[in-house]
Amino acid sequence: MIRIKTPQITNTFLRYTKINTTSIASATHLPSSDNQYKLAQLVANDLKIAGCTDIDIQENAITIISLDANAESLPSIVFFAHLDTAPDHRQDTHAQVIKNYQGHNINFKENTEILSIVDTPELLNYIGQDIIITDGTSLLGADDKAAIAASVEAIKYMLVHPEFKHGAIKLILLxxxxxxxxxxxxxxxxxLNADFGICLDCCEIGEYVIENWYAGDAKISFTGVTAHPMSAKDKLINALTMANDFINQLPEKERPEHTENRQGYFWPHKLTGDTASAKLEIAIRDFDEKKYKERKDLLESITTSINKKYNKERVIIEQSDTYSNVKTGLDKQPEILRYVEHAMNNLGIIKKPLIMRGGYDGSVITPKGLTTVNIFTGAHNFHSTKEFLPCDSLRMASEMLLEIVSLSTVSYNHE
Ligand SMILES: [Zn+2]
Structure with missing residues (x-):
């Protein structure tokens, strides 16, 4: 059964790509760029016209669109999509639709780059389909405007089909x-008082996250003692040498360049300073909670050992947790992945479970008490000017939301 129409969802997506919502890392306010607020207004207006009456756009651009349940005792589900696009490329998006793609290399209109089947052989999976690309100078922003379009069209469907039963539904734009x-x-x-959440923030059709890693950051400061080099013997204590000493005590093979799959790492990614003082930043990642904690403990013990060596507190460490592994929540509510997998079976989608070496909104929302799975938007080449989105995959992302809602209204006790 086709509930979502491809031309309509494609058009909705294309309209959203016209607002440049690049986020700005150096900004201290939320949202970091004003256009994110503008996009929230456009989406809210679309849903207002479609009949949504409960819309709340907060000053920080967090937007909550609520749809009341139309039947009793059904789970309450939240769809999440993010408003911003990655700061990797800042140019406005000029999206174009390639109709009936024929398996060829695609020349961009605006530059000499090509989207080639050698670099991106997955293109060949979409022969005969319509695909959306950029002009080669910007991101497409399917990450995550495809999610916005998919959620908007799913909600519009529910508004005009009162026979489609659902619990309380929310769309939250972040x-x-x-x-x-x-x-x-x-x-x-x-x-929110909801039962579970769904982010659409993965790539190709069929992908869904079964696990992502714990992430934390350590900020370490080193205080040295300066002296003129001509008479520095036994006086000078070089903060940079201390920082180097710290890095050398990390396990050599546990770095991003030596790890893959479920292996964690330490990533010293920023070092600034001089003899007098230095600052080091280390990213900590692990899929296993115990191992993640052990990594943080190791950083504490290296700090202690260097301080002991100098008999003074020359090293100060501050550690913070950024996000968690969604698996903890998914294990507690196994029905969520069952809905996702069952929905893919019903829609004829090949399942591609993903262990994500990264985080997404759900990895922050889940530890706050709302388990939020991550499913595909359909797009490829995220954060690249070669990002592309097959129109039918986009439609399927929207169909997935409806199918999960529909399955959640059925009891699984008899399976
Ligand atoms: Zn994203």
Whole structure:
């Protein structure tokens, strides 16, 4: 059964790509760019015209659109999509639709780059379909405007089909996912009083996240003692040497360049300073909660050992947790992945479970008490000027939302 029409959802998506919502990492306010607020207004207006009456756009651009349940005792579900696009490329998006793609290399209109089947062999999966690309100078922004379009069209469907039973449904638009999941951090999750959430923030059709890693950051400062080098013996204590000493005590093979799959790492990614003082930043990642904690403990013990060596507190460490593994929540509510997988079976989609070496809004929202799975938008080549979105995959992302809602109204006790 086709509930979502491809031309309509394609058109909705194309309209949203016209607002440039690049986030700005150096900004201190939320949203980091005003256009995120503008896009929230456009989406809210679309749903107002479609008949939504309960719309709340907050000053920080967090937007909550609520649809009442039309039957009793059904689960309450939240769809999440982020408003911003990655700061990797800042230009306005000029999206174009390639009709009936024939498996060829695609020349961009505006530059010499090509979207080739050698670099992106997945293109060949979409022969005969319509695909959306850019002009080669910007991101497409399907990450995450495809999610917005898919959610909007699913809600519009529910508004005109009262026979489609559902619990309370919310669409929440979040700012600044790409620059530290800031919107999700600011969201009052408890107030939502929902049963589970669905982010659409994965790539190709069929992908869904079964696990992502724990992420944290360590900020370490080193205080040295300066002396003129001509008479520095036994006086000078070089902060940079201390920082180097710290890095050398990390396990050599546990770095991003040596790890893959479910392996965690330490990533010293920023070092600034001089002899007098230095600052080091280390990203900590692990899928296993115990191992993640052990990594943080190791950083504490290296700090202690260097301080002991100098008999003074020359090293100060501050550690913070950024997000968590969604698996903890998914294990507690196994019905969520069952809905996702069952929905894919019903829609004839090949399942591609994903262990995500990264985070998304749901990895901040889940530990706050609302388990939020992550499913595909249909797009490829996120954060690249070669980002592309097959129109039918976009339609299927929207169909997935409806199918999950529909399955959630059926009891699974008899399976
Ligand atoms: Zn995203």
């Amino acid at each position: 700012p600044d996912e790409e620059i530290g999941i800031r919107g999700a951090k600011a969201l009052d999750v408890e107030a």
